[in-house]
Amino acid sequence: MRLGGRPRNPVLAREIKERLRTRRTTIVVTVYLAVLALILQVVYSGMSGAQDAFGDSLATQSARLGRSLFETLLFFMLVLVCFIVPGGTADAVSGERERQTLVPLQVSLLSPRSILAGKLLSSVAFVFLLVLATLPLLGVSFVLGGVSVGDLVRGVAAVLTTGLVLACLALACSSLARRTQGAMILAYGLTLFLALGTAMVYGAQQVLDDTGRRPSTAVLTLNPFFAAADATGRAGVDGFFGGFATSSPFDPLRLVLVPEDQRFLGGFEEDFPGRPMPMPVDGGPVEFFDEGRGVVVGVLPDGRPLRPEDAGGGIPFWARSAAVLGFTAGAAFLLATRRLRTPSNRAAVG
């Protein structure tokens, strides 16, 4: 791909051209923005009209509202990406097959990897377009406060990564299925598994485990919502159990990632420069701002780190999740490449 001018990958150039010429693109972007704007309006009205139960300062109330808007928007951006990307990518190969345009592509000098990279980048570029279109809405939360540039960057990265992973999976489905309908069912099935199935598996682990121990969160590393929740904030700092009460759809997910006995329960004002003062509770872990590392870290009453990453050596959940999702996406892309390789033993149709 080349920045500026026409992309070098002809498939990418053609896909973008075709995508921007169809009415479907306009409709998808319009519906996407309309849904997010509606959600923004509902959250804004609901929270700004509510009485401040804790007697927080105006700045804290504004920051709480800004944070809630940001996280709610981010959550629904992810939900919409889960709806849009599989549907928009599952026809990438099967659609070419159905339109009888795959064979001319395969007999050209384009490698299967080039063809699929063009398709993939086109899908990611569309997600990027959606994110760009959402920036004015996200900007509202900046005006209100409670959100840093780092939060925004991590949030956008989470949405783009989710789009990339889902696009890779949909490409693999498209190369495996003969028809687009089958590819769509397969792609949405996989997306549903990642978004809900993994959480259900985790829940089942918890129910079936009679030792009383907290089950491993390994299966949740496949879930982009948990990754985004961890990347953009942590229970104890940004959630309602921590610095200040918000109403973020990510909060329940963060609570799953942090054991109940290790959630943030106290701290000191000077530990949170630029952040609202949390409500201290005796006997719980303490979080403070580590100026040396530039991050907020948590310590249990007995001195042990609250989370592995708080010790400085652990890998954060979001990073493990990014690695697992990246590996999954890579494997899916590789599978799609193998399916498109010619000459093959079976005749390509289309």
Place this chain on the structure above:
Amino acid sequence: MTALDDLSAAPAGEPLELAVQVERLTKRYGDLFAVRDLDLSVPRGAIFGLIGPNGAGKSTTFLVLASLLTPTAGRVRVAGHDPVEDPRAVRSALGYMPDVMGVYDNLRVDEYLEFFAGAYRLPRSSWPGLIDGLLELVDLTGKRRAMVDSLSRGMKQRLSLARALVHDPEVLVLDEPASGLDPRARVELRELLVQLRDMGKTVVISSHILAELEEMCSEVAILEAGRLLAVGSPRSIGDQLGGARVVRVRLAGGEVQEHTVGSEEDQQALLARLVADGLPVVEFTETSSGLEDLFLRVTKGVVQ
């Protein structure tokens, strides 16, 4: 040493005698033989026709030539390259037109060709001149900015041919390019193929319009159920198979006679005898020795 070995042993840069060489090609799907022990040799600059009923193995053979399908057995060379061992070289030398032309919605004719120019990694600076030339060749200059899906079937076929020619291949493999075309479009396509042959291209074509193949093909091969039944010039195939020719003779005064002869030599002898007998011959026409008739008899199992 086989013909293929001869071909591959030719020094680099020296013109090859054969553009396409197929030796004992077999393609099997389970118990079903799509192609069985097929041998073909297509000389450079020839228009070579592949004839056969549906399921004869024509498209399978073309897919192997186009480096899309792996043969079960046998060897194939296209412009001196093996499609399995060096598919990239084959794709550089071959233009393949499948039997159905796919259409990209929302692309103009020039954009469609630009896309494939990019797909063949041609330098961008060469695209405008290349596309002008191709559109002129296939007579679509006036449709340069028309949307592809708005073209008629004949125009789409011509555009598909232009697409197959975009990288200036030396061998063209065209699978049923005339199917579904009206008579005028067929004539235009035939003229175009002859023009391409005159430009030095080797054309391998399959068609159901047998009369047209007979007119333009220097050689044809007849396939049935994956097997080669006959190969050679249309006339020599008739001779090989010992097919009878019906000659219609019209005499002055309107009398019409029909004679059955075996070969061209028999035809000459018949005419000489009629003239020697003093008959006033005003018309002497072969009526049923065409490729179509031959094809029907051969593929019905009349001649095996």
